[in-house]
Amino acid sequence: MPPKPTIRECDRIITSPGMVLEMEEKVMDGRRVRVWKNLPPSFRSFILPSFEAYSDRVFLSSAVWRTGQESRAAPREHVTFGEVLRRAAELAAWMRIQGLGVGSRIAIGGRNCTGWIVSFVACQLIGAVSVCLNAWLHKDQLLHCLSITSPHLVLVDAERAIVLGPSVPGLQAVGVGQVISWDPLPASFESLSSIRSVGEVLESSELDTRSILQGPDLRDLSPESDAVIFFSSGTSGLPKAVLSTQRMALSNLFSGMVAPARAALRAGLTIPPLPKPSDPQRTVLLAIPLFHVTGCLSWLMRAIFAGSKIVLLPRWNIDQAVKLIETENVTVIGGVPSVVSAILQAPGLPKSKAFDTVFYGGAPPSRELAREVKARWPKAGLVQGYGLTETNAYVCSVAGGDYVERPESTGPPVPICDVKIVSPASREELPTGETGLLMVRGPQVMKCYYNNPEETSFAIDSDGWLDTGDVGYTDKEGFLYIKDRLKDIIVRGGENIMSADIENALYADPRIGEAVAIGIPDNILGERVGAIVSLRTIENHIPKATETDLIYTVSSKLGRRAVPEIILIWHGPLPRNANGKVVKKDLKSYVVEAWETRQKGSHLGVHVKSKL
Known part of the structure; x- marks a missing residue:
């Protein structure tokens, strides 16, 4: 039996000339960095071909909001890729009438639902910056996020409209644009008089969706154009607005292919092919919020890329998750490790239920989780990843046998990314195997904390290294092990x-x-x-x-x-x-x-x- 190829040998194969994951060097902020050569230049150029290729497929299973109704009791709608694109093009056409376009900031705030995804796609069709609000923040924190980003337009669900309604005049006084709800609005709330619904504004406008799909006046849209703003979790202090370009945010799409490719080569198999319309459709349970980088840049973008059906949970609830897994025939699960652990332990999940893929990241898993997943679902592909909001998800990833053999590792860095372990005090690089502060550099690292140069300079040094705040070490093969948050030691x-x-x-x-x-x-x-x-x-x-x-x-x-x-x-x-x-x-x-x-x-x- 031939020896297992090293990680370096695998990376040399998967990034070689002519491969999808081929790399090239670019100068960014005065530094030479490795980037994915074949990465789509913008969300728009990535989204449109996929939506057209999978037009007739069901894309979303989503709860439909009703006034005064619990989301878990709400009826569900099933929407095709083509219908989502049609709705997004109409909304984008109305945005263009409002004078919005490349670089305009458009806030999106709501639960996981069709309206959220339609709003995100509409933003990217015109090259706008999607400002992804954490929908579960308290009102004061939501107002903080809006005040520091000053969006030209705010798109929300009815629940957020009710929360923000009384504050709309004050927001507009400080430069925030009009607030529109993608849900029908209950007439009983007087505070909503300053908020209109998407249906209302579209009915009163002449919409040129053909022009939107053809994309004129987008010459200024490039890989270095601003694309998305996500918010730091805000578990300590107020959230910070994390701004990234098209290239930074989209890099995660290709970085997500690395771990399965490495795992296949190290198992003596061929690299998995790219998805195509003739493949059987997979069904994904989206159990984490779309306003988080993992939910949006990993789960949503990968589903668009593969033509998968997404079953949307408005908010995490294990009983509802188990019910949807059964009724929607979910084949892919994941999220943060606690989601997978909860599904594993759910007494209502039939023992016979199997999954194609189990993916998790966003928090350190227990060393027992990989073993438990493989014992329960031995045929499922198993992938674990590490990243931050500030890195647009993937920094490291691991899959297959490498993960089972190293259940405490989050894998080697993806080829476009550099990592180093330094002393928290001196910032001197430490030897392999020694525990210290993790620093990350690469084309996926955020552009800045929007409107916060002081925090940006504190997080990213003059050489482009991001202070992750995580403590860990690397082994001699380059696998990263996260041990703790520096503040939690x-x-x-x-x-x-x-x-x-x-x-x-x-x-x-x-x-x-x-x-x-x-x-x-x-x-x-x-x-x-x-x-x-x-x-x-x-x-x-x-x-x-x-x-x-x-x-x-x-x-x-x-x-x-x-x-x-x-x-x-x-x-x-x-x-x-x-x-x-x-x-x-x-x-x-x-x-x-x-x-x-x-x-x-x-x-x-x-x-x-x-x-x-």
Whole structure:
């Protein structure tokens, strides 16, 4: 049996002249960088051919909003690629009448639904900048996002229209454009008098959709034109607006092909071919928000590229997800690791249900997750990726046997991207295998934090290296291992303890469904180690566990200083933000409060109800 090709050898093959992933060098911001040579120059040039090729296929299964109705009870619509393009072209034609075009900022705010995707496509048809608002933010945070980006137009769903309605006059006074809802608006809300619906504005206009599809007056649209604004998660402080160009945002489309190609070559197989209209259609469950880079740039763009059907969840709900997996015959699942873990543990999912592909990223998975996925769905392709909002998703990725053999790794960097590990204090590069701060450089790194040069210069140095805020190391083959967020390292008595090490030790206990390590402030040691866990459902019941039992079990897997001194057991799923990530700051305050109460001599039950 021939030896397995190295990652470097695989990359040399997949990026060689004539290959889809061929690279070339470009000068960007005065620096020479590697870019994908065959990457479409704009979202428009990528979107149009795919929508035309798959015109008759069902593209979206989406809940239809009704006033006062829970989204999980809403009826669903099934919309073809051709119908989405028709609606988007009409909206884009109206935008052009309003004087909007290349470089105009257009905010999009809403749940996962047809209207969101139509709005995004319409923006890109005219070369506008899609400002993707986090729909689950509080009103003040939404107003902050609008005020720092000053969009020329705001497109929202009815729920966001109701939230923003009273503030529309104030927004327009500071330069924000008109607010339009893609949903029909309830007449009972007086605050909506300043907001019109898309249906209303289109009916009153003469629309030239042919001109939109032909694309005149787009000579200024180039790979270096501004394309998208996403927002940092805002779990600490106010969100920052992350601006990227067409090339930066679209690079993820080709970067997503790297891991499956490497995995095939290292398994002695041929590189997977590009999707084509004659292929059977796959059905994807989109369980994460479209306003996040993973939802939009990874899941939505890949579905457009492959002609897949997307089953949209308005908001993550495991019961609704399981129901849709069955009724819509979903074949691809993923998102953040907690989504996959929840589906694995869902008692309502038939044991016979299988998937073609399981993909996750956006947060460190447990080392047990890859094994559990392959045990449950042995024929499913397994892909894991690492990236940030500021890198437009992919930095590293891993698939197949490499991931199963290295379940704690997020893979080598994609060929267009450079990574290095540095000392957090000196910023000197560290040797292979040594843990430090991860720095990233490449054509997919954001242009800037919009209207925030100070934060931009803090995040990206003069040589183009982005400070990720993540701590990890690389092995001799170039595989990256993320250990923690720099701010989440627990420093106990001067010793750095990685949260991921504690969490993986907890996950080794089959009773544990979710685990989060917490640093507890301490006047003597600096910090002590705590944790909070939820229990998984096994054979339709929750196993018994006590705090003492869990501490004893985990102590055999950790050094003495890393063993949690308090473990709270949480009833129900741990609280998460809209992207599916654990809201660690909320859990930390709860664990700290419990610890302080114990130190005062009060007894605290170790089973706590989810009340956040």
